Amino acid sequence: MATNLALDDELIEEVRRLSGERTKKAAVTAALEEYVEKRKRQAITELFGTIDIDRDYDYKAQRKKRWTSSSPPRCGRLRSGVRKARFRSRNSFTSRSCEV
DSSP states (O other), X not given: OOOOOOOOXXXXXXXXXXXXXXXXXXXXXXXXXXXXXXHHHHHHHTTTTTSOOOTTOOHHHHHHHHSOTTSOOSTXXXXXXXXXXXXXXXXXXXXXXXXX
């Protein structure tokens, strides 16, 4: 999107020097991106102290509830105690079952 702006030449040159950008367009883009990121960080820091934290919350207990016997197996293990392992052959990967 083409936009015409009247910008301070000295300020643009300082931004170019500080940012290491070669063109005015790149310098302005970098400065705008940095400005947006700074404002986003400020918005996040304003949330500190406004969110209630449950100090008694036990995330490990919640994980145990989530992983029941009917859940999918973890760590690549199959229900029968056999794990699929990948072995690299010369030209491609092959899968092979191996006892755990």
